[in-house]
Amino acid sequence: MAGIASLNDFRQALQDLPAPNAAAAEAARARDAVLTKPPGSLGRLEHLAEWLASWRGRVAADRLQVVIFAGNHGIAARGVSAFPAEVTVQMVANFKAEGAAVNQLSKLAGAAMSVHPIRLDQPTADFTQSPAMSEEDLFEALQIGWDAVDPQADILVAGEMGIANTTSAAAIASALFGGTGWAGRGTGVDDAGLARKEAAVAAGLAAHEGQLTDPLEVLRRLGGREIAAMSGAYLAARHHNVPVVLDGFISCAAAAVLQRANPAALDHCIAGHLSAEGAHGRLLEAIGKTPLLSLNMRLGEGSGAALALSVVKGAVACHTGMATFAEAGVSGA
Ligand SMILES: Cc1cc2ncn([C@H]3O[C@H](COP(=O)(O)O)[C@@H](O)[C@H]3O)c2cc1C
Numbered sequence: 001m002a003g004i005a006s007l008n009d010f011r012q013a014l015q016d017l018p019a020p021n022a023a024a025a026e027a028a029r030a031r032d033a034v035l036t037k038p039p040g041s042l043g044r045l046e047h048l049a050e051w052l053a054s055w056r057g058r059v060a061a062d063r064l065q066v067v068i069f070a071g072n073h074g075i076a077a078r079g080v081s082a083f084p085a086e087v088t089v090q091m092v093a094n095f096k097a098e099g100a101a102v103n104q105l106s107k108l109a110g111a112a113m114s115v116h117p118i119r120l121d122q123p124t125a126d127f128t129q130s131p132a133m134s135e136e137d138l139f140e141a142l143q144i145g146w147d148a149v150d151p152q153a154d155i156l157v158a159g160e161m162g163i164a165n166t167t168s169a170a171a172i173a174s175a176l177f178g179g180t181g182w183a184g185r186g187t188g189v190d191d192a193g194l195a196r197k198e199a200a201v202a203a204g205l206a207a208h209e210g211q212l213t214d215p216l217e218v219l220r221r222l223g224g225r226e227i228a229a230m231s232g233a234y235l236a237a238r239h240h241n242v243p244v245v246l247d248g249f250i251s252c253a254a255a256a257v258l259q260r261a262n263p264a265a266l267d268h269c270i271a272g273h274l275s276a277e278g279a280h281g282r283l284l285e286a287i288g289k290t291p292l293l294s295l296n297m298r299l300g301e302g303s304g305a306a307l308a309l310s311v312v313k314g315a316v317a318c319h320t321g322m323a324t325f326a327e328a329g330v331s332g333a
């Protein structure tokens, strides 16, 4: 599937998911079994090599892509972030000038990074009052995300920038999985700010009650442009057989939308890290992912996933570069 021309195309793409390459995964397992180490001793690195093989058909991390989407949120006016909304556009300039954390981590991993601001002058509507986006807005953002993916990439990371988007992500998580307590401190709100976030999420769920059964409606009503673009990118990656490293709370909320629409939709994704955002662990559990790193990071931007790329490269280096027992003349067990 090269592109999507409508919301219906996107819905169809969610149902027609490509399967993993079982033969390539088996070949990776077979090679792993004869490399000069006790079986299983490289732990999750072994699974990473198999994961890459099962989507890419080979174990490689030569062409890495980091895409960052930015959007503004009407809900920001409710005092739910420690920072003002203008930081979104300012950080986009910082990404372009290569001054942000994710620039450094992408560079370290050798990844190509691109930035996609989406209508920053048009914040989404305050979701406690009306749907955050129209269907046209939702489709536009999904398509921007879809089209941003390099079909030849060996791995994709999608990141985000959008002041107040941890509140939007918490509302999405609450709508998809139920329960309360999904709001966290984001950029560092105090107790009063956290209470405002919880109130905003509760008001959002009440305002859209009875209309949150379809995950794409959850995304449209409670999401944001950059969050929808991430959902679009993750599904496009699946259709291009590009494996994905997920980032923090917002990234996983975008991914969770797909998983609720089709439980197999995230089979090509791994979790790059556990964010310090309070409910990220709970969200990872809900989507069935175990994080690679746990470094107390809570930045977003795709930064945790970009750092995890270097671990994945470690897995590839071992899998492709190590000698076999036969080659090295090392005795077996
Ligand atoms: C300078 C700065 C750089 C950032 N980079 C990512 N975020 C992160 O913070 C925002 C979410 O937190 P909240 O919901 O509390 O606004 C997002 O833009 C996210 O990517 C940043 C935030 C700031 C202030």
Ligand SMILES: O=C(O)c1cccnc1
Pocket (backbone or CB within 6 Å): 166, 185, 186, 187, 247, 248, 249, 250, 251, 275, 276, 277, 280, 298, 299, 300, 301
């Ligand atoms: O987990 C994240 O991605 C996150 C947490 C706090 C602020 N921004 C992003």
